[in-house]
Amino acid sequence: MFDPVLRSLLRLYPRAFRDQYCEEMLLFVRDRRNENDGAPRQVFLLLEFVWDLTIALPGIYLRDRRRFSECSEIGSGPITFRLVEAGRPSYWVVLASIILSLGLLHSIRSLHHCPGEGTNNGSAISMESSSLRK
Amino acid sequence: MPKTKLTPLPQAAFQILLALAGEDLHGYGIMLRVLDQSEGKIKLGPGTLYSSIQSLAEGGLIEEIEAKKSSYSGDERRKYYRLTSQGRSLAREEAQRLAELLKTARKYNILRGDYV
Numbered sequence: 001m002f003d004p005v006l007r008s009l010l011r012l013y014p015r016a017f018r019d020q021y022c023e024e025m026l027l028f029v030r031d032r033r034n035e036n037d038g039a040p041r042q043v044f045l046l047l048e049f050v051w052d053l054t055i056a057l058p059g060i061y062l063r064d065r066r067r068f069s070e071c072s073e074i075g076s077g078p079i080t081f082r083l084v085e086a087g088r089p090s091y092w093v094v095l096a097s098i099i100l101s102l103g104l105l106h107s108i109r110s111l112h113h114c115p116g117e118g119t120n121n122g123s124a125i126s127m128e129s130s131s132l133r134k
Numbered sequence: 135m136p137k138t139k140l141t142p143l144p145q146a147a148f149q150i151l152l153a154l155a156g157e158d159l160h161g162y163g164i165m166l167r168v169l170d171q172s173e174g175k176i177k178l179g180p181g182t183l184y185s186s187i188q189s190l191a192e193g194g195l196i197e198e199i200e201a202k203k204s205s206y207s208g209d210e211r212r213k214y215y216r217l218t219s220q221g222r223s224l225a226r227e228e229a230q231r232l233a234e235l236l237k238t239a240r241k242y243n244i245l246r247g248d249y250v
Contacts, residue, residue, distance in 0.1 A: 024161050024184065025180045027161070027211065
């Protein structure tokens with residue numbers, strides 16, 4: 001019972017934090033479990049981790065969020081580059097990307113089905129030029 | 135230093151810096167050392183410990199070093215942490231700040247006896 005509950009608890013941490021420290025945290029917990037034999041003590045240990053998680057989690061998420069919004073400037077003078085750290089994009093950005101992708105897909109499909117439809121103006125110009133020649 | 139709240143140093147972070155002042159330790163070793171130096175009063179959980187480690191590492195106060203054979207378990211997957219010179223000077227500053235606070239508390243008879 002201990003391991004599945006623990007893994008579910010660890011999933012509550014932000015991904016970046018998990019990637020960096022999950023394995024170590026599991027080793028840490030393994031060591032703590034070795035200290036505490038017996039079912040009641042293990043349950044107590046699990047409760048201790050839940051308590052610790054509730055204390056630590058808000059801070060970790062805040063820091064994680066702050067890190068994503070931080071930009072760093074490179075260079076000095078008239079031209080500077082702003083590096084936005086890679087991270088979780090906002091929901092608006094995701095939504096805009098989906099809409100743009102759908103629009104692009106639709107354009108490609110319509111061009112594929114009727115390639116000449118968009119050149120009406122061109123044909124009108126060529127007709128005018130041919131009438132002028134006459 | 136990045137924008138993490140390390141001034142004044144949180145208690146857990148200060149304890150971790152003190153624990154690493156003696157030797158390089160891994161997470162569990164840090165927890166044991168903190169428990170020992172606080173006379174059993176502070177038992178860091180994994181979330182608090184690794185959250186503090188992350189802030190300290192981002193602030194350049196501690197650094198991750200290559201895994202070494204642990205006398206405790208011989209597990210090479212563990213990461214070890216070392217106090218940087220910046221971390222040492224910040225720990226010193228924090229200790230001085232606390233000492234001055236203690237001096238003031240003594241001056242106003244809030245605290246008596248030889249604690250330091």
